[in-house]
Amino acid sequence: MLIQFSVSNFKTFKNKATLDLIASNYDKETREKENVIQIPEFGLRILKSAVVYGANASGKSRFMDALAFMKTFVIRSSTDRLKGDPINVDQFRLATDIENASTEFEILFIHNNEMYRYGFEISKQAVLAEWLYHRPKTKEIEIFYREGQRFEFHVKRFSKGHTLAKEDLVRENALLLSVAAQFNDQLSGEIINWFKKLTVISGLQEHRYQRITLDKTDDINQKKRILELLAVADLGIHDITLERIDLENLPADMPKRLKELMLKEASESNTAFISDILTKHRRYDADKNYIGDVNFSLEDDESSGTFKLFSLAGSVLDALEHGYPLFIDELDSKLHPNLVCKLAELFNSSTTNPKNAQLIFNTHDTDLLSSGLFRRDQIWFTEKDRYGAASLFSLSDFKSEVRRTENFQSNYIQGKYGAIPFLGEFISPFVSQIISDDKK
Known part of the structure; x- marks a missing residue:
């Protein structure tokens, strides 16, 4: 079960962008039973679904790309490249102030009733930092922290990782987690398996x-x-x-x-x-x-x-x-709006979704905003600033400015939440003159 995912300096995301699936108390009276997973052992309420809106080229698909990249790198970094091979990460390219900055990924999830927080920083040449925290009950425990090729371990809980680092078996361009899983470490294998199930x-x-x-x-x-x-x-x-x-x-x-x-x-x-x-x-x-x-x-x-x-x-x-968590880019493409609603209902329903799967998708279909299927904390937007940097934010971030009884669809189309294109004139004076001349 996914709780949070964050990325920075990746493709169109210059600054940190976080998808947070922790249910807001502000929306507690809205579809609480249908759309929220109760996890009393961690004191959490997690959303079953989320929908992302935004103009074309605003970052919706690029955010999906970030999660896909993290998944692939976690699973394959120890096998897909040799010593000295570059890391094919696509960083933000429209600002000189972060030309030499790292790209960071972090994910928080629950697997087998235990919570994990895992992340890493990379450049195009090497893994600059990597960390894993484990929360089996109430207290979060540091399993390891890596800075370059220097490692700190909870030796009792991650002895295999300690041995691999001591014997210099972790390459600069590979994740320790991936290498440890390759050497049959049980904890690393569990986390890798969770990433494989993430779709x-x-x-x-x-x-x-x-x-x-x-x-x-x-x-x-x-x-x-x-x-x-x-x-x-x-x-x-x-x-x-x-x-x-x-x-x-x-x-x-x-x-x-x-x-x-x-x-x-x-x-x-x-x-x-x-x-x-x-x-x-x-x-x-x-x-x-x-x-x-x-x-x-x-x-x-x-x-x-x-x-x-x-x-x-x-x-x-x-x-x-x-x-499993399921992310779908452009879900509404070629599908009728009513059918997209039905798919979302499958995940929101405890009858059809007893294992608490999650559906996160992006769309241009504004009819969903008036369907009543989503709470404010399930509606997200991507928006790009004038310098080409994208941001990600939720409708619940507006808090008291947006009442749950408002017409979200109408407000969004009118631009009250941002994340819509500002369209110029499709026919310029120059083109108009050409058309006019052709008619003579």
């Missing part, structure tokens, strides 16, 4: 996450859940069939190299190659009597919204089943 996907690149849904269709119960989700969207689909490529009967004219690659991947990863995804629809005669079924190709015959929802289904159901 960040782009709502504009359906093919990249569709595999999760495809894998679930082989399980009868999981396939049933996918079909139930599609039924909610009223798409008329009542079954799905995957057409698999028969690797034993590949076309004779297929390039030999391609055949070898497919056979190798199939044997190493037990992957089935899908030639098409067929959706089954009911067929009726002139008297509206059901007479059979007809198959459509998901990619060729169905709408782009149907294709996206099917592709998303696996990640959504995975998060709900296991209680």
Whole structure:
């Protein structure tokens, strides 16, 4: 369960930006039972979902990129690069005063009923600092703190890390946490596993996450859940069939190299190659009597919204089943506003979300602001200043200036919360003159 995530000096974020999912006391009378997870052992109330608004190029997607970068670096920093390899972090490039500054990431989360705070600072050459704090009950304990290649440890709780540092097995461009997990340290492995479960996907690149849904269709119960989700969207689909490529009967004219690659991947990863995804629809005669079924190709015959929802289904159901945090960039792209509301409702409901999964997404769909689904502390905005630096803030930051009974949608469109584009004239006098001349 995610509590907070912070980043600074990354892409469009010059200064520190923090997404805080701790529920505000200011909103305690609004959808408390539905939208808030109670964690009495830590005295916390955590939000189940959050939505981020902002103008184009204001930082919404870049904030998602920051979390995705942190996840990838934590999991792979010990294996993806050799000694001396650069770190491919994309820092803020529009200000000279931070040209030599580090990029910082920090995350606070609960895993297996225990709280962790982990973070690091990096340059393009090295890990400059790294820290891990553990809070099993009430007191936060420092597990380790790293400054460059100097380390301080709680030796009893992190003996493996102490040994690795003592034997100089932690490279300058790798995280200690990643290296320790590679050497089978239990604590590091637990944290790495949490990061692996954290999912960040782009709502504009359906093919990249569709595999999760495809894998679930082989399980009868999981396939049933996918079909139930599609039924909610009223798409008329009542079954799905995957057409698999028969690797034993590949076309004779297929390039030999391609055949070898497919056979190798199939044997190493037990992957089935899908030639098409067929959706089954009911067929009726002139008297509206059901007479059979007809198959459509998901990619060729169905709408782009149907294709996206099917592709998303696996990640959504995975998060709900296991209680994972799910971040979706551009969730509303190609989907009807009512359907986006339904997806948010799945995460806010204790019935459909008993494991307390979390959904965080960005959108331009202002209808959600008037849906009544979100509290003020669940509504976030990104805004870029005149110098190109983005900031992240919540509607609850306005406190008494914004009543919970106000029309959030109307106020946002009118610019009362900021985070909207200030549009100039689309047709300049010069262009107007050209148009005028053409008409003569």
